[in-house]
Amino acid sequence: MLHVLQAEMTLMMIMELVLLVVKIFAFVNSLVYSAQAYDAANKLTKPAWTIILGLGVAVQLVLGGTIGLISLVFTIAALVYLADVRPALASLTRR
Template sequence: MLHVLQAESTLLLVIELVLLGVKLFAFVNSLLYSAESYSAANKLTKPAWAIILGLGLAVQVVMGGPLGILNIVFTIAAFVYLADVRPALASLTRR
């Protein structure tokens, strides 16, 4: 029984660290594009995305655990940014 609990806690730790990395990457990436890029891509403004992703990062660090409702909401927001907003911004700007 002890091995099962250790495996479960290890799995949750790995999931938490991966989601923390995703949120950190999304937040830092959102800061790299100009505010005009967000407008040109017809997406939420840069401050709005920075606040959403920054709050998600802060909630994960403070509350911990990948299964809380706020963590799930902010994880979805980070994935939306990475799947929709980031490609739209990248297609507008050449680095």
């Protein structure tokens, strides 16, 4: 029984670390593009995305071990940014 609990705790810690990395990546990536790119892509403004994703990182760091509704909402926001906003921004800018 103890091994099952240890395995579950390890899996939860790995999941939380992966979700934190995803949120940090989305937040840092939101800082890369200009405010004009967000407007041209017809998405929320740069400050809006930066605040949403930054709050997601902060909540995950402060609440740490709890995966609740708030963390889920910010995880979904980060995934929406990565799946929808980031490709739209990348298609508008040349690197």
